[in-house]
Amino acid sequence: MLAGLRPILLRLSLSPFCTPKDADFRYYEKGLVETTSEAPATTQIYEQTTAPQMVQTTQTSPIVQTTEAPPVAQTTETILVTPECQNNGVPDNVSGTCDCTMTGGYIGDRCERAxxxxxxxxxxxxxxxxxxxxxxxxxxxxxxxxxxxxxxxxxxxxxxxxxxxxxxxxxxxxxxxxxxxxxxxxxxxxxxxxxxxxxxxxxxxxxxxxxxxxxxxxxxxxxxxxxxxxxxxxxxxxxxxxxxxxxxxxxxxxxxxxxxxxxxxxxxxxxxxxxxxxxxxxxxxxxxxxxxxxxxxxxxxxxxxxxxxxxxxxxxxxxxxxxxxxxxxxxxxxxxxxxxxxxxxxxxxxxxxxxxxx
Known part of the structure; x- marks a missing residue:
């Protein structure tokens, strides 16, 4: 069974503080691990591989197109106040005064004087x-x-x-x-x-x-x-x-x-x-x-x-x-x-x- 399995080589990056002799090379095969304690003295088994480059990417927020809402028009509320007329004057809600023309001679905003x-x-x-x-x-x-x-x-x-x-x-x-x-x-x-x-x-x-x-x-x-x-x-x-x-x-x-x-x-x-x-x-x-x-x-x-x-x-x-x-x-x-x-x-x-x- 072991012969039919493809060994997976564990690639180790050696620390500058250890030698090849101290390194253990391990083969993983379906959970079975065999180790050797020694490697040939004259040959350092070391296969350098290039680590995958880290590609830095900047995530750009998606551009959301917005439609600017039209400015809200300021409105002035007109409150009509019915004037209090005297001498039988008639209220004029548009002008806020009184119509005095039927009072028999009174004038003023409220028909208050003769x-x-x-x-x-x-x-x-x-x-x-x-x-x-x-x-x-x-x-x-x-x-x-x-x-x-x-x-x-x-x-x-x-x-x-x-x-x-x-x-x-x-x-x-x-x-x-x-x-x-x-x-x-x-x-x-x-x-x-x-x-x-x-x-x-x-x-x-x-x-x-x-x-x-x-x-x-x-x-x-x-x-x-x-x-x-x-x-x-x-x-x-x-x-x-x-x-x-x-x-x-x-x-x-x-x-x-x-x-x-x-x-x-x-x-x-x-x-x-x-x-x-x-x-x-x-x-x-x-x-x-x-x-x-x-x-x-x-x-x-x-x-x-x-x-x-x-x-x-x-x-x-x-x-x-x-x-x-x-x-x-x-x-x-x-x-x-x-x-x-x-x-x-x-x-x-x-x-x-x-x-x-x-």
Missing amino acids: AKSCVGLYNYNYASGTHPLNVDLFGDGSVFFRTTCHLRNWFSTQISFDIMRSSGSFDASLSYQEYVSGFRFGPDDYWIGLENLHKYTSRGKSYKVRLTVNFNSSNAVGELAIGHNNFIVASSSEGYSYTLDSGLYRGSTLSVKGSPQGYGLDDVLLSQANVPFSAPDEDHDQSDSRHCAQEAQAGWWFGNCSPFVANPFGLSYRTMPGSATDQHFHVSGLDMSQPNVQEAVQFVYVSLDVPKDH
Whole structure:
């Protein structure tokens, strides 16, 4: 059995500290080990073999391809806070403020304060049209005047307010001093007062004055208006007469069924310029033989009453039915003898345009 086995030569690397004689060469064959104690003296059995070279390898980590995630967008969360509105203001969640345009004259982010001028309503985006307001006339709290503001109106530059309004429903036969101080007889019957008008128009600003007649009946609907620039009322020493530019502005939204005959409006402002104001108890008109204010039973700038140019404070035909008289409302150009015209006239008002820096 031993002859049939292929011997395995154990290769030993000799230590430099031993000799061949001391070396044992062993043959391994299926677990059987035979040893010889001596080797021939003259022959050193030594078979040098080259040890397998150690190949140093550097393990490279596998390359993992990654896709860079897009940057996460920073978002700002908007929290809508419903504002607490006052005076029946409507919350606006977009702006975080309140819509005050239906509060009847309040302004501010919370509709917390009353506007003191028509400009305040304009700046807070009140709608086009008319808005009643208690105006701080001089901005110092000395005079408050309940009037009507006109915003972006058909004949208004942008902002205007009424210095007088009359529906012809009250007795205007008041004293001169009452016309100087001003008065009110309801929402559609009031007068700013001559002294206030003098102070207001004498502040170095340019005001357009406008006289407008309002119609509303089954026959006629709309307004007729005339206007002049640079309206200024003089002091009491000059009888509160007024001056204005001669250039005339006209406007109309009047719609009349059938013939418009009888519906007109003459320039009753320019014709009365430089005339002192009169009242039933003080005659300052230009007529030598007549007392125009006493005949009209109202105050106005009456230049002459032959015929009457205008009586804006005169009584309406609803208040005093009958034939036309000097005490009835009248402005030249309107044929107040026609029943359809009498019925159509609702009220007359005189307004001033307001500069936006007021």
